[in-house]
Amino acid sequence: MIWRGYVLITAIVVAVLLIISACAGALWLVDASGQSLITRLERESATTELDLYVELRREEGAAALVRAIARHARIAGEHHIVAVADRNGHLLAGDLNAWPPLPSGNLTWAAVPSDEGPTAIHAAVRALPDGMRLLVGRDDSMHQAFADAVLKVAELAILIVALACLLAPGVLIAISVRNVRELSRTAELIAAGQFSARTPTHGGAGPFETIARSQNAMLDRIEDLVTGLKTVTDSLAHDLRTPLARLRSTVERGINAPGEAAKQTALENALGETERTISAFSSLIDIARAEGGLSRDAMTKVDLAALMRDVRELFQPLAEEKQVELRLEEPREEVILGHKPLLMQAVSNLVHNAIKYAPPGSQLSMELTREGDEVRIVVADRGPGIPEDKREQAVRRFQRLGAAGEPPEGVGLGLAIVEACAHLHRGTLSLEDNEPGLKAALVLHA
Amino acid sequence: MSDRILVVEDDPSAAEFVVNGLRQEGFTVESAATGPDALHLATSEKFDAIVLDRNLPGMDGLSVLKALRAAQNRTPVIILSAIAHADERVAGLRAGAHDYLTKPFSFSELHARIDNLLAQRPGASDRETTLKCGDLELDRLKRRVTRAGKPVDLMQREFQILELLMRHKDRVVTRTMLLEQIWDYRFDPHTGLIDTHISRLRKKIDGEGQKPLLHTLRNVGYRLSEQE
Numbered sequence: 001m002i003w004r005g006y007v008l009i010t011a012i013v014v015a016v017l018l019i020i021s022a023c024a025g026a027l028w029l030v031d032a033s034g035q036s037l038i039t040r041l042e043r044e045s046a047t048t049e050l051d052l053y054v055e056l057r058r059e060e061g062a063a064a065l066v067r068a069i070a071r072h073a074r075i076a077g078e079h080h081i082v083a084v085a086d087r088n089g090h091l092l093a094g095d096l097n098a099w100p101p102l103p104s105g106n107l108t109w110a111a112v113p114s115d116e117g118p119t120a121i122h123a124a125v126r127a128l129p130d131g132m133r134l135l136v137g138r139d140d141s142m143h144q145a146f147a148d149a150v151l152k153v154a155e156l157a158i159l160i161v162a163l164a165c166l167l168a169p170g171v172l173i174a175i176s177v178r179n180v181r182e183l184s185r186t187a188e189l190i191a192a193g194q195f196s197a198r199t200p201t202h203g204g205a206g207p208f209e210t211i212a213r214s215q216n217a218m219l220d221r222i223e224d225l226v227t228g229l230k231t232v233t234d235s236l237a238h239d240l241r242t243p244l245a246r247l248r249s250t251v252e253r254g255i256n257a258p259g260e261a262a263k264q265t266a267l268e269n270a271l272g273e274t275e276r277t278i279s280a281f282s283s284l285i286d287i288a289r290a291e292g293g294l295s296r297d298a299m300t301k302v303d304l305a306a307l308m309r310d311v312r313e314l315f316q317p318l319a320e321e322k323q324v325e326l327r328l329e330e331p332r333e334e335v336i337l338g339h340k341p342l343l344m345q346a347v348s349n350l351v352h353n354a355i356k357y358a359p360p361g362s363q364l365s366m367e368l369t370r371e372g373d374e375v376r377i378v379v380a381d382r383g384p385g386i387p388e389d390k391r392e393q394a395v396r397r398f399q400r401l402g403a404a405g406e407p408p409e410g411v412g413l414g415l416a417i418v419e420a421c422a423h424l425h426r427g428t429l430s431l432e433d434n435e436p437g438l439k440a441a442l443v444l445h446a
Numbered sequence: 447m448s449d450r451i452l453v454v455e456d457d458p459s460a461a462e463f464v465v466n467g468l469r470q471e472g473f474t475v476e477s478a479a480t481g482p483d484a485l486h487l488a489t490s491e492k493f494d495a496i497v498l499d500r501n502l503p504g505m506d507g508l509s510v511l512k513a514l515r516a517a518q519n520r521t522p523v524i525i526l527s528a529i530a531h532a533d534e535r536v537a538g539l540r541a542g543a544h545d546y547l548t549k550p551f552s553f554s555e556l557h558a559r560i561d562n563l564l565a566q567r568p569g570a571s572d573r574e575t576t577l578k579c580g581d582l583e584l585d586r587l588k589r590r591v592t593r594a595g596k597p598v599d600l601m602q603r604e605f606q607i608l609e610l611l612m613r614h615k616d617r618v619v620t621r622t623m624l625l626e627q628i629w630d631y632r633f634d635p636h637t638g639l640i641d642t643h644i645s646r647l648r649k650k651i652d653g654e655g656q657k658p659l660l661h662t663l664r665n666v667g668y669r670l671s672e673q674e
Contacts, residue, residue: 271552271665278550279634286633298536313603314629317642341632348631 023154031150038142039122043109046124046136049082053134054126062132069093069134079141081112081121087131094135102135112137179208183215195223228291240277247273283413290342290420302338304375305330308368311347315355323360326351330368336375336446338425346421349414350379350440357383357438374427375446380439391431395419418442449494449564453477454484454510455526456502460549464497467553468560481505485513493521495563497556500527500538508541515542522563524556535632554666558618565614577612579659580672582651584612593651603628604647611660611670620667644668 057065069084070093076082083094091099100112107125112135114121123137182199189197198219199212247270254266312328319326347366354364362382369376386394395415418440419429426445431438451473455461461477468475476491478484481504488496488510496514500507511523524545525538535546544566545559577584581594589605591598600608606628611619621640625631641662648660661669 268665275552275665282548282633298534310629314631314639314643317646318639321642344631345633 042138081137083135243277287420290424304334324358328366346418354381377442380434382437385438452493452496455499561617
């Protein structure tokens, strides 16, 4: 992971260097074009001024020119330079102390050697027909001021950029750290055993929202599994106690029983108890496997219509014995991808329950229908039904709703298996009122 | 000469339970506790059936079975599997097992299934077109049943049940075997469900004043036999 850090640092250094050179280039360009613009303006105004003096000399004479220049030198600002010299190069009037050593003839814009302090002077020089020479120039104060201004602006810009660079990552990091803390706080709570902990989401689409949502979805699934597993082990521990205790007392009675026949009965009872316990055990494992999605590997193509016919045929004699009419409405064929043994068990459990509670002479209907992706298996009886507030309880493991004192048949896992089957097929089990009776609908997602 | 059975089981107490039980029933029993031992015994000696646990040290039961079948060994095999592997019944049968039994099981269940397997050997009653038990006759081709010469009217499912019982005449057929072979059920619906089917069948074949042929063995299953 170290190399990742190096790549990041190199990228940052290169980016910073590029930004600095781009800024330096831009500054240089602004300065250079500004300076040349100033130079042009100064040169043009100097040329115009020289033209004016030449005019004055021609119309009013040399003495007037010298007077005008002396006056102008007195009035004009410090950065404005004007001077006039005679044919021998003696200064007649102007801002300079002496006529500078310049080449003879006209000069459009030249640097003027000067002994007057550090400032550099540029000037245009004009030679008049009578040998007099005129000089109009500017010192470099304008250039200095412009360069200072550019530098000041650049400094300000650098300051702003630097502040932004320092603050922006700080803000970004602070946001990231807060999000990461939320995620890791959830993980810590989970690690501490608080399985209901979740990271708050705000419905956005950012990367942290996505992580939080998938983390929560993962935790939901894990919590379901853990709760399911816990329920199974709790129920096992709790519900195996009763049959095991009964088994123990049966065996004990057998040992103490006086006759051979009594011992035989006790042994047979013990065998019955053992079988009930084993059956509860294997049902619980079926439920756990289905709820955990493990049984999904064993899914094959199943014809539900044929399966319903088989179940009906299997239960027909039992129904007749109870004088219940079993009616089946099903299509010729309805093939889905499913877990055949579990589906058979689920439908059998529903039919078995219905027969158990159906009053003699009544009708019991089995129905298979399909709507889009949903396959509905409905088993409806005319028995006492289940009151609305007890329906949720009926599906729970080891719940028997039979009247108190009535010896329970089976182990109370029937509907729990049906629901597990529904979940395995991404469906639901709903218990409804058949007015009167119970209508159980096993809805599967085909 | 009695039938020779090989029992392969690594849990000593479970192995003892099966081995002693089978010896009491008159079988000659050899046993092995690991996969490689089992494979060695099964290929070097002749057995009439093999009871093979799925989870074995060294080499698991399914691999032993596949190796046997690859070596053209056709000895009938019953696989014993823990509850957690109940779903893998199909894999077991596909690997060449004749039967698949989930632990814990009752000894009578295993015994009935071994009897069942041995009865299916080539030359056994399986190939006959007419099955008989006393004066009860079942014609497999004409799908007709008569008792003392009089036709008995059976539904298709009843015919299948009777045919299974007659093929295993004088031997026990358990409820689970009936559920698996007639209805393709893999669990016990825990009611008198099979009993009601059997008692309907009994009413049709064992008429008034006739000698009862279809017997119920409490907690075990059913047997079709002239003897009590």
